[in-house]
Amino acid sequence: MTSKQKIEKNKSFHDNDSKKSTKTLNSSNSTTRSLGKNEHLELFRKMYLIRQFENACGQNYANGNIRGFLHLYSGQEATGVGSLSSLKDSDYIVTHYRDHGHALARGIDVNRSMAELFGKKTGLSKGKGGSMHLFDASKKFMGGHAIVGGQLPLAAGLALSQQYDKKDGITICFFGDGSTNQGIYHETLNLAAVWNLPILFFLENNMYGMGSSIERVRAGGLDFFPAMNTYEIPSMEVDGMDVLAVREATEIAREKILKEKKPFFIESKTFRFVGHSYADGQKYRNQDEVIKWEQKDPIIVYPNKLIDMKITTNDEINNIKTEVDNVINDAVKFANESEEPSLNEIFTDILAE
Numbered sequence: 001m002t003s004k005q006k007i008e009k010n011k012s013f014h015d016n017d018s019k020k021s022t023k024t025l026n027s028s029n030s031t032t033r034s035l036g037k038n039e040h041l042e043l044f045r046k047m048y049l050i051r052q053f054e055n056a057c058g059q060n061y062a063n064g065n066i067r068g069f070l071h072l073y074s075g076q077e078a079t080g081v082g083s084l085s086s087l088k089d090s091d092y093i094v095t096h097y098r099d100h101g102h103a104l105a106r107g108i109d110v111n112r113s114m115a116e117l118f119g120k121k122t123g124l125s126k127g128k129g130g131s132m133h134l135f136d137a138s139k140k141f142m143g144g145h146a147i148v149g150g151q152l153p154l155a156a157g158l159a160l161s162q163q164y165d166k167k168d169g170i171t172i173c174f175f176g177d178g179s180t181n182q183g184i185y186h187e188t189l190n191l192a193a194v195w196n197l198p199i200l201f202f203l204e205n206n207m208y209g210m211g212s213s214i215e216r217v218r219a220g221g222l223d224f225f226p227a228m229n230t231y232e233i234p235s236m237e238v239d240g241m242d243v244l245a246v247r248e249a250t251e252i253a254r255e256k257i258l259k260e261k262k263p264f265f266i267e268s269k270t271f272r273f274v275g276h277s278y279a280d281g282q283k284y285r286n287q288d289e290v291i292k293w294e295q296k297d298p299i300i301v302y303p304n305k306l307i308d309m310k311i312t313t314n315d316e317i318n319n320i321k322t323e324v325d326n327v328i329n330d331a332v333k334f335a336n337e338s339e340e341p342s343l344n345e346i347f348t349d350i351l352a353e
């Protein structure tokens with residue numbers, strides 16, 4: 001039985017009829033077998049691409065090529081890749097400032113993403129957006145947003161446009177646990193439910209907002225998804241370190257949103273292996289906790305599972321790694337060698353002069 005069948009059988013997503021809370025959606029061996037080899041390898045390739053992109057960003061931040069704030073997605077790759085692999089070209093994506101992983105998972109150009117971080121003319125936004133504002137409208141990737149929770153109403157607006165124009169797609173909105181104490185989070189959930197918007201609220205619960213653990217700052221326990229009953233939004237919890245489980249949860253959610261014409265909420269339990277930003281010494285948490293989560297590192301666990309199940313071989317995995325390492329080296333070279341934007345760019349593409 002696939003996880004999808006299991007979840008339907010147990011009615012284990014949390015909806016308003018059942019009022020039952022779900023068990024975490026994990027992928028089983030049968031789910032793993034239901035995907036083709038190429039699809040598996042592509043999921044791994046994308047996760048590894050993100051990890052290596054982030055490693056390169058860290059190095060280039062340390063040597064001064066990248067300036068401003070830098071928030072790395074390392075550790076959360078299974079969440080970004082699993083969810084976005086279930087979306088279609090017609091779907092909009094809106095996300096928070098920890099956005100490199102989502103951009104690459106969506107298939108946005110690696111060179112232009114790196115050049116954007118370097119502040120170069122060849123960047124996605126001519127170097128004027130930087131790390132927190134990756135954007136590519138041609139892929140319906142509507143940012144990268146630095147204001148915590150600020151992306152939620154924007155996503156609701158996009159979903160409203162899809163509903164109004166009778167378009168087939170959905171809008172996925174990623175946000176962190178830190179944004180759930182913002183008023184706009186509750187306002188958007190309420191409005192989306194009242195207006196039956198085709199939106200997937202996707203919480204990346206990485207257990208921390210800057211130096212604050214959710215244990216310390218959240219009333220109501222460690223789970224966010226049960227609270228969705230208040231808004232009559234069906235919800236589901238998923239193991240955010242398990243790329244196949246996240247992929248399947250998103251597939252279920254997307255289908256339900258389009259069929260039932262109402263929002264859905266996924267809480268993906270995940271972890272950032274690094275500090276909040278590059279400058280964070282992580283004094284607020286114990287390294288044992290980090291080590292515990294590193295045991296679930298999708299870059300290691302997922303290919304090992306594929307090798308154990310004889311879906312791929314060590315050599316094939318190593319070939320992908322070599323290919324991706326070259327892609328990243330080329331992206332850094334491209335960004336380094338690209339021109340700076342000219343000074344008069346300061347006055348273009350802005351809302352007010």
Ligand SMILES: Cc1ncc(C[n+]2csc(CCOP(=O)(O)OP(=O)(O)O)c2C)c(N)n1
Binds near residue numbers: 175176178180
């Ligand atoms: C409105 C607002 N308040 C405060 C900040 C400062 N700030 C930046 S990131 C952050 C924590 C966000 O945590 P979370 O949403 O869990 O995302 P994560 O960093 O864990 O991915 C805060 C408070 C901000 N950018 N915007």
Ligand SMILES: [Mg+2]
Binds near residue numbers: 205209210
């Ligand atoms: Mg967080």
